[in-house]
Amino acid sequence: MLRLVRYWNQEQRREFVFLTNSIHISALQVAELYKNCWQVELFFKWLKQHLNQKFWGTTENAFRIQIYATICTYCLVVIVQNDMKLKRSTYEVFQILSISLTDKTNLRDLLS
Template identity: 55%
Template sequence: MNQGKYVFTQILTFLPKRTFDGIVNKYNGNKYIRHFTCWNQLLCMIFGQLTNRDSLRDLIVALEVHDKKSYHLGIGKRVTRSNLAKANLKFKRMYSAKVDKTKGVLCDQIGKLTGFYTSKNYPDKLRRIKYYDSENKRTFVFLTNNMEATAEHIALLYKKRWQIELFFKWIKQHLKIKSFWGTSENTVRIQIYTAISTYCLVAIVAQELKINRSTYEILQVLGISLLDKTPVNELFKNIDYNNVNELEYKQLSINLF
């Protein structure tokens, strides 16, 4: 069944494409899309996750090297950086509200996105809040559609990040996110969701094929074998794992099965 297929293609057979397409159709994810669909984007992101790419540019370089294999991998005819990276958000200020700069809020603006696609996808008003964090000496800019909360409240929400510190430590240790490939909220969300989906996919593959190895070990092997044509279960036969030890962090543990 898997004879002659790339390891990456074999892994994808465990992804419920029909379910994914149903979700995309429900939310019009492919609206205005001609070639590079949500499915193509997902596969590219999973490929980058499994091969431990450090950045979007790094991922594109890796895909370009194997450009002739893209179709057979299910990724599409050609992948470019512009396909994967959303156009920079351009915000046009309409008016501003008064702010208390002693609380760190530098500006509270109301406006709209002016990019060709972004303005079509989100034509409503947005709020742009610029905040200076004196503790870390950093300036942050937030875009939100929350018109009710105070600027101070929205700006200080990021401090809640400490409540999910363990979760992000787990992400770094297990999902292999070395750095984010973009700075917008949507880009970060997509990368995290892809990393979690990839981790779950590998766990499913291990369960279905009865691979008696840790998810960490499986990820290590798959990361260097995606373009092999060896059946996945044979990749894990007669391999010495003595030198492939996962770091034993006393952090958040997620047991999927």
């Protein structure tokens, strides 16, 4: 059984229409669930576009570890970028670091 749900978003002055098989939850809950799912989709799109993240593990635990490691790496690069007051984009810094992983050049020299 499918259910058509209409939800009016006052803030955006827009109606959203969802198709769901959940018949025991309110239209607001359906809208919030879809919104949360969309945020997850956007996050993974961002990961793929900006970090070239490839996921090797297939278990939930491996997946979580890879996500956490990716987020930690991103945060560390942004901290270094801000501390060094780099004019380069975060993407450029990642590109430089990714081709210099085994290089022993000083980080300041490498990024200047």
